[in-house]
Amino acid sequence: NAGVTQTPKFRILKIGQSMTLQCTQDMNHNYMYWYRQDPGMGLKLIYYSVGAGITDKGEVPNGYNVSRSTTEDFPLRLELAAPSQTSVYFCASRMQLEAFFGQGTRLTVV
């Protein structure tokens, strides 16, 4: 059982470039989340989804977009990358109370 899988694990982007962070879960969970975690800080919610076709903004959505065409996949799109988006990004899925996290994507924007 793979759980929540994120790709890539590491990425360096140049300012102004775009990229998509991939997230896939195989637990048939309805709820999925994207968080960013800056050094020494907690998790800030970027976007979340309560089911296929439904997404909503979290605490820090600016500069990001998401889509949820299937239950399994919840990609996060960065348009026009900025140094402020340097962070570790975590995807999570949830059915009841417990959220399961991926291993994270370390993104550096230079």
Added chain:
Amino acid sequence: QKEVEQDPGPLSVPEGAIVSLNCTYSNSAFQYFMWYRQYSRKGPELLMYTYSSGNKEDGRFTAQVDKSSKYISLFIRDSQPSDSATYLCAMSARTDKLIFGTGTRLQVFP
């Protein structure tokens, strides 16, 4: 005002000490309260959850919720070096948006 505030730490305690970790919240709609543990360079993992005021015990860990004061705590008894990690409180109004605190880094030294 942030929805969830967490004592920032860091905390450094000797092995065997009792540790108290605390969060406050402002959103009266929060019904579910969770504590996650995060080891360095890993995703968070659920430690405990509760959805009512009072105490819940699980081994050396006790989660306490006071809804009237909007205050939650996690107590660790007989702390061990293996407890060294970052502890994050998390809250949810229902099973949708999941908001985290900023995390408290704990170090337990032998």
